[in-house]
Amino acid sequence: MPPIIKLKNVYKAYVNGQLSQPVLFDISLDIGAGEFVAIVGPSGNGKSTLLNLLTGIDRPSQGEVTVCGSSLHQLNEEQLSLWRGANVGIVFQFFQLLPSLNLLQNIILPMDFAAKKSRRQRVERARYLLDLVGLSDQAQQLPSQVSGGQQQRAAIARALANDPQLIVADEPTGNLDAETADAVFALFSRLNRQGKTLVMVTHNEGLAESASRRIAIHSGRIHYDRQDDQETP
Numbered sequence: 001m002p003p004i005i006k007l008k009n010v011y012k013a014y015v016n017g018q019l020s021q022p023v024l025f026d027i028s029l030d031i032g033a034g035e036f037v038a039i040v041g042p043s044g045n046g047k048s049t050l051l052n053l054l055t056g057i058d059r060p061s062q063g064e065v066t067v068c069g070s071s072l073h074q075l076n077e078e079q080l081s082l083w084r085g086a087n088v089g090i091v092f093q094f095f096q097l098l099p100s101l102n103l104l105q106n107i108i109l110p111m112d113f114a115a116k117k118s119r120r121q122r123v124e125r126a127r128y129l130l131d132l133v134g135l136s137d138q139a140q141q142l143p144s145q146v147s148g149g150q151q152q153r154a155a156i157a158r159a160l161a162n163d164p165q166l167i168v169a170d171e172p173t174g175n176l177d178a179e180t181a182d183a184v185f186a187l188f189s190r191l192n193r194q195g196k197t198l199v200m201v202t203h204n205e206g207l208a209e210s211a212s213r214r215i216a217i218h219s220g221r222i223h224y225d226r227q228d229d230q231e232t233p
């Protein structure tokens, strides 16, 4: 089976006027469907940049990024956003739920843009997802009325709205206490066991150890890439 994520000789530099700041250097990487990958490494070394290339939020300066069968470097902005809505669920450190919508409405929103579902089917799926993440009783609450852990679980439900193959999470437990972080991580593990491919940036070494593969980025390069069943220094 072809990899769900393929990066080939990817370079990324941020350009500000005359200044070019190189951030990623010659990254080549394959991630298979069903893997659970933790991206680790020191702050400011390119982890979020790498993640943003996988979701098409950012573009490589050079090289090829192929995700869920599409060559992202060849898509325009409109094609990218359609592709993203259908294929990727994204979870952020600070949840990024819309504050004026209740949890149910937040989860329905991505379906309004992508899925060809009736209003009733969208509401039904949002309720199913709220139940999946243990928030059935909080459907009508605004994000500000629930805890951080509950907001993150709602954000995970939102990421699942269009049933993407791939879930990408940037430091999803970084704003949660240890116990809540464990619960959120357990939810990600469960989703992975159910077949979702997961790529997660984390500073939490304990959580990273629970992923099946750890890729460390140091100074914009792959420092190590370790799988549970195969250790390569």
Ligand SMILES: Nc1ncnc2c1ncn2[C@@H]1O[C@H](COP(=O)(O)OP(=O)(O)OP(=O)(O)O)[C@@H](O)[C@H]1O
Binding pocket: 014, 015, 021, 023, 041, 042, 043, 044, 045, 046, 047, 048, 049, 050
């Ligand atoms: N939009 C941008 N414009 C210019 N420079 C940027 C931009 N985004 C990131 N950078 C720079 O790229 C480098 C890598 O940033 P990145 O956010 O990818 O690191 P990181 O490893 O995810 O860090 P952290 O763990 O602190 O989130 C940093 O030096 C950062 O300042």
